[in-house]
Amino acid sequence: MSAGASYSCACFYTENIFIAEYQLHASFTDEQQFTRDYERESFLTEEFLEVVRFCESPNASLEGLLDYVRSVPGKRIYCFPVFVPEFCRDFLEELENFEKSLLEKGRPNTMNNYGVLLNELGLDESFITPLREKYLHPLASILYPDWGGGCLDSHKAFVVQYSVDKDLDLSSHYDNSEVTLNVSLGKEFTDGNLYFSDMREVPSGERRYAEVEHTIGHGILHRGQQVHGALPVTSGERWNLIIWMRASSIRNKQCPMCNKVPQLVETMGEGDGFTMTKKEDRGETVDVCTLI
Ligand SMILES: O=C(O)CCC(=O)C(=O)O
Numbered sequence: 681m682s683a684g685a686s687y688s689c690a691c692f693y694t695e696n697i698f699i700a701e702y703q704l705h706a707s708f709t710d711e712q713q714f715t716r717d718y719e720r721e722s723f724l725t726e727e728f729l730e731v732v733r734f735c736e737s738p739n740a741s742l743e744g745l746l747d748y749v750r751s752v753p754g755k756r757i758y759c760f761p762v763f764v765p766e767f768c769r770d771f772l773e774e775l776e777n778f779e780k781s782l783l784e785k786g787r788p789n790t791m792n793n794y795g796v797l798l799n800e801l802g803l804d805e806s807f808i809t810p811l812r813e814k815y816l817h818p819l820a821s822i823l824y825p826d827w828g829g830g831c832l833d834s835h836k837a838f839v840v841q842y843s844v845d846k847d848l849d850l851s852s853h854y855d856n857s858e859v860t861l862n863v864s865l866g867k868e869f870t871d872g873n874l875y876f877s878d879m880r881e882v883p884s885g886e887r888r889y890a891e892v893e894h895t896i897g898h899g900i901l902h903r904g905q906q907v908h909g910a911l912p913v914t915s916g917e918r919w920n921l922i923i924w925m926r927a928s929s930i931r932n933k934q935c936p937m938c939n940k941v942p943q944l945v946e947t948m949g950e951g952d953g954f955t956m957t958k959k960e961d962r963g964e965t966v967d968v969c970t971l972i
């Protein structure tokens with residue numbers, strides 16, 4: 681679904697308490713109006729705001745940043761609280777309202793059957809873009825300079841949903857992103873941990889896996905090309921916000937999905953984070969699934 685979808689979910693939800701309470705539109709819709717007024721950032725945890733402030737400070741460094749975030753040893757994966765619990769609850773309620781509506785809905789990606797594309801809710805440009813530009817960019821530029829962390833200029837954002845009667849798990853894959861943020865939104869569930877191995881060029885026999893547990897409101901930041909998947913949930917419902925962040929300066933040189941120099945073709949909407957959208961090379965054989 682392109683960002684230029686012809687229906688307007690944002691208008692439909694304008695009166696919704698979710699937007700009124702968190703002032704997402706008031707804060708973010710007009711770039712001119714957006715100020716770094718931390719009091720209005722009530723949906724972000726104090727810990728997260730502190731990390732962002734550190735990353736923007738003159739003494740910011742990778743070593744210093746590692747004191748603020750939890751790292752998965754040897755994996756360049758970082759975990760930290762992002763959203764306060766009330767926000768997660770209200771966000772889920774909003775997603776469920778959208779699910780119940782008769783509005784047309786697309787699938788989050790080629791592997792997840794259940795969830796919501798945030799541009800269909802009108803929360804993409806108004807919410808995810810400022811989150812990426814003002815908050816995640818300072819962290820990513822220190823953690824992943826080699827993956828375009830300092831120039832993540834577009835994204836695809838969606839929420840995935842798992843339960844015993846829906847999708848149970850997600851197979852091993854890499855993302856169509858340079859850097860991905862995965863935030864657990866709830867609800868209550870058992871199991872469903874994420875697992876991460878190595879970058880995709882590492883032969884399957886040599887990959888070492890690490891499991892990472894979800895904590896509601898906490899984000900897991902990782903490189904998109906690091907092979908990962910999700911173990912089955914055994915009860916309850918698991919909802920996670922996924923932001924695939926893209927750096928055109930990186931992917932214009934080499935497509936992260938087929939590894940070739942991309943052949944760029946014009947497309948509708950936002951495309952896939954290239955200067956223009958790359959024509960997919962469907963002849964490519966890969967040893968794990970790819971999410972697009
Ligand atoms: O199930 C999850 O939380 C992981 C989702 C994921 O890896 C993806 O959508 O790219």
Ligand SMILES: [Fe+2]
Pocket residue numbers: 853854855860908971
């Ligand atoms: Fe993924």
